[in-house]
Amino acid sequence: MIDFSYEQLKQRITELEQELQLYKNFVKELPFPVEFTDHSLGMKLKKKRGKIAPTIHSLSASRETGTYLQLDINLDSDLPFEKIETFLAPILDFVPHHIVFVDGNGIITLCNLQAANDMGVNRDSVIGKHIRDLVKLPDELIVTLKSIEMNEPIYNQEVLDRYYGIINTRMIRNEDGSIKRVISMFQSLNLMKETEKLAVAGRIAAGIAHEIRNPLTTVRGYLQFLKSDLPDRIVSLIDQLLIPELDRANSIITDFLNIAKPADIKMEKIQINQFIQEELGMLLQSEGLLHNVDIRFNLDERLTDYDVEADKNQLLQVFLNLFRNAVEAKVKKTMNVSISSKLHNNIVQIQFCDDGPGIPPTIIDHIFDPFFSTKETGTGLGLSLSHKIIELHKGTMKVQSSECGTCFFIELPIVKARLS
Numbered sequence: 001m002i003d004f005s006y007e008q009l010k011q012r013i014t015e016l017e018q019e020l021q022l023y024k025n026f027v028k029e030l031p032f033p034v035e036f037t038d039h040s041l042g043m044k045l046k047k048k049r050g051k052i053a054p055t056i057h058s059l060s061a062s063r064e065t066g067t068y069l070q071l072d073i074n075l076d077s078d079l080p081f082e083k084i085e086t087f088l089a090p091i092l093d094f095v096p097h098h099i100v101f102v103d104g105n106g107i108i109t110l111c112n113l114q115a116a117n118d119m120g121v122n123r124d125s126v127i128g129k130h131i132r133d134l135v136k137l138p139d140e141l142i143v144t145l146k147s148i149e150m151n152e153p154i155y156n157q158e159v160l161d162r163y164y165g166i167i168n169t170r171m172i173r174n175e176d177g178s179i180k181r182v183i184s185m186f187q188s189l190n191l192m193k194e195t196e197k198l199a200v201a202g203r204i205a206a207g208i209a210h211e212i213r214n215p216l217t218t219v220r221g222y223l224q225f226l227k228s229d230l231p232d233r234i235v236s237l238i239d240q241l242l243i244p245e246l247d248r249a250n251s252i253i254t255d256f257l258n259i260a261k262p263a264d265i266k267m268e269k270i271q272i273n274q275f276i277q278e279e280l281g282m283l284l285q286s287e288g289l290l291h292n293v294d295i296r297f298n299l300d301e302r303l304t305d306y307d308v309e310a311d312k313n314q315l316l317q318v319f320l321n322l323f324r325n326a327v328e329a330k331v332k333k334t335m336n337v338s339i340s341s342k343l344h345n346n347i348v349q350i351q352f353c354d355d356g357p358g359i360p361p362t363i364i365d366h367i368f369d370p371f372f373s374t375k376e377t378g379t380g381l382g383l384s385l386s387h388k389i390i391e392l393h394k395g396t397m398k399v400q401s402s403e404c405g406t407c408f409f410i411e412l413p414i415v416k417a418r419l420s
Contacts, residue, residue, distance in 0.1 A: 027045070027047060027054050030047065032073045039065050042062075043056060056223075081180060092110070100115055100184045101181050101182070101183055101184075102131050102181065103182075104179035106148060107128060107131075109181065113345050117347060123345060143273075148179060153169050153171055156168060159186070164188065167186045212249070219246060268310070269415065270307065271307060275415070280339070282340075284337075298338070302343045308348055317385075320386070328355045337354045338352075346414055347411045350411075361401075368397075390412075
């Protein structure tokens with residue numbers, strides 16, 4: 001019994017020595033100064049910058065109790081910058097501007113979600129690639145590379161290419177003065193431009209509502225009142241032409257006001273695949289039968305675990321507008337329409353594509369403008385209203401087109417992951 005207790009004691013001493021050595025090795029590997037005071041033990045451990053081994057000091061008698069830890073971390077020299085970027089990445093994902101870190105050769109080391117989403121790439125896939133692979137521009141037009149070439153930061157430079165906005169760059173340098181990182185922040189002004197455009201539209205709409213809608217209502221009322229005293233041929237003219245045209249004018253005013261003024265939307269959490277497949281699918285399938293349109297769905301199964309917040313009726317209006325535009329542009333006897341969904345970063349991407357004749361490049365930049373239409377009987381408000389609805393859902397709506405067809409790209413944020 002005594003021998004067993006002795007062997008057990010030896011084993012415990014060995015374990016304690018190994019544990020102590022582990023702590024010593026850990027402190028030696030710390031790349032920054034540290035000071036740890038334990039008043040209850042009456043001891044202080046201190047490691048200075050540039051030293052491997054720490055020193056341990058006894059403390060004079062004191063009534064203090066507890067412990068105190070002090071770290072002296074120099075972010076430039078004590079931590080690998082990659083660790084700092086890993087820490088910053090999820091924080092910068094909340095910034096609504098493009099933030100990109102590159103090294104002295106233009107290689108991307110950090111890219112926030114806003115930049116990745118707007119460029120249509122997977123954020124993780126661009127890390128380690130050249131910045132030209134992200135922005136898809138010639139090197140001479142990339143302001144970040146210009147900052148590297150000049151070896152100095154750039155302040156509030158206006159960008160006038162397809163990424164309209166303001167860009168700033170800042171430098172982080174190594175101890176020898178060479179470039180460690182160039183930090184670029186790009187603030188898009190496209191939304192501001194659209195906001196100004198809508199503000200003008202709102203003022204015009206207010207004038208239209210007061211100066212035209214009331215007289216139209218008055219004229220319509222008098223036409224209804226006078227019908228009983230007029231010949232049948234005049235009554236027929238009123239019923240079949242005059243009143244319908246007045247109602248059409250009033251409808252145009254209503255649509256324009258919906259674009260210019262914030263709509264009253266009723267948000268609810270919906271499962272987007274279920275909405276597309278069932279509610280939207282049921283509506284469009286019946287429309288497709290009437291117009292010889294074959295509708296197909298390609299939905300990302302991963303989205304069954306996520307919700308988006310939306311007004312179902314308004315989303316239905318958006319897709320119905322897209323469908324009717326496609327049908328009106330149809331030149332072949334039949335048409336194919338595909339609707340797909342995809343989970344990308346923290347958003348839902350929805351594509352609505354047709355195989356129609358496409359939109360000419362000369363007008364594609366204006367299709368979301370109020371009153372822009374290539375149809376003789378069109379008001380040019382359907383796509384403007386659809387674009388406005390998606391904006392009210394905190395999303396984006398873009399278009400690409402060729403002779404083989406047209407695709408509308410809608411992005412909506414994910415608001416909740418469903419519990420399995």
